[in-house]
Structure formats: structure tokens, C-alpha cells
Amino acid sequence: MPSFDVVSKVDMQEVDNAVNQALKEIEQRFDFKGSHNEVTLEKDAIVLLGADDYKLQAVIDILKGKLVRRNVSPKCLDFGKKEPASGGAVRQRVTIVQGIPTEKAKEIIKLIKEAKLKVQAQIMEEQVRVTSKNIDDLQDVIQLLKGKDLDVELQFVNMRS
Incomplete structure (x- = not known):
């Protein structure tokens, strides 16, 4: 029958590639110079760290753009609450839904x-x-x-x- x-399903290799591309862009962009911003891939989540709310939103936009280019839908991302981090930074955990x-x-x-x-x-x-x-x-x-x-x-x- x-x-x-x-x-x-989400291709985790493509997510890893998108995270690495996002990190490269963050390191090279002028508006991020002198501030601490990062994107970390864990087993089933991505942890984003921005120097402030504005920079965190910019990091999210960069990551979404890189994921879309690699044919990974942003629908698979579940954004958690924004949390304060050390030095006035903002952290957000993004769960990858499988x-x-x-x-x-x-x-x-x-x-x-x-x-x-x-x-x-x-x-x-x-x-x-x-x-x-x-x-x-x-x-x-x-x-x-x-x-x-x-x-x-x-x-x-x-x-x-």
C-alpha cells in the first residue's frame, strides 16, 4: 500500500556551518568591534550572546540569514527568554526543534x-x-x-x- x-528534521551539519559563518561575519563587522558577542552551538540548541539588546538582535538577524542561505528554515528555531549576562550583556538560548x-x-x-x-x-x-x-x-x-x-x-x- x-x-x-x-x-x-534539521540538518545539524548545515546549522553548524551557518553558526560558523555567522561568527565570521560578527568578527568582521565594524559595528561589533570592541564588544563581546558570540554564537555557540550546543547539542540541540544555539546560545547567543550580545553586548546589549540591539547587538543581540543583530546577531539573531545574521544567524537567521545564514540559516536561510543553507536551506534551514527559521521555523525550526524556538527562541527562549532573554537573560542578563555578565557585564551588561544579554544571552538568549535558541532550541533547535526536531x-x-x-x-x-x-x-x-x-x-x-x-x-x-x-x-x-x-x-x-x-x-x-x-x-x-x-x-x-x-x-x-x-x-x-x-x-x-x-x-x-x-x-x-x-x-x-
Whole structure:
């Protein structure tokens, strides 16, 4: 029976490359000279440090730009609260979201059912599997989900016919 999986995965190598590019740009930019700003990649998060709120926002903008150029959607970033750091600096932790949260998976299934296509959708861990007897219905589901803004970057993998 034809099927595919709806997933939300982030290529961590591309995130690492984007962080390194952002660091290079921060080191070279004139408006950052003489102030302490940094971007650190951890296992599942990025820690941003800006000398003040303005510089932290500039660091965020640089990082987002580098991620977009490397085909990593900013939708996979979950920005935490800004925290004060030493010397009047500001720190912000950005979690990299992997997988589809259960609430979003339920929303995806609801959208598929409302479309009244002859498909079955089920949640499997952090992904949604869609099956159907007709491969054209599967293509319709992919087009439906691509057309919706779900605040989660979706990929369609494991297409089996």
C-alpha cells in the first residue's frame, strides 16, 4: 500500500556551518568591534550572546540569514527568554526543534481528514505516516500540507508505492 512520512528534521551539519559563518561575519563587522558577542552551538540548541539588546538582535538577524542561505528554515528555531549576562550583556538560548510535536501532528491529521481524501494518517513517534490505495491522493495530501502554514518546517520522506 503506497505511503509516505511527514517529518520535521534539521540538518545539524548545515546549522553548524551557518553558526560558523555567522561568527565570521560578527568578527568582521565594524559595528561589533570592541564588544563581546558570540554564537555557540550546543547539542540541540544555539546560545547567543550580545553586548546589549540591539547587538543581540543583530546577531539573531545574521544567524537567521545564514540559516536561510543553507536551506534551514527559521521555523525550526524556538527562541527562549532573554537573560542578563555578565557585564551588561544579554544571552538568549535558541532550541533547535526536531520532530513534529504531538499537537501539530494532531492538527496535520485534522487537516487531512477535513480534505476528505481517501487516505489514512497516523502519528508515529514524532512523525505522521499517510497511507492510501491511490498514489494521487498522497500527492494531494503533500500539496495540501505545503499550502498550509503550520509553524513547523515539514519534509515528506519514505515515499513508497
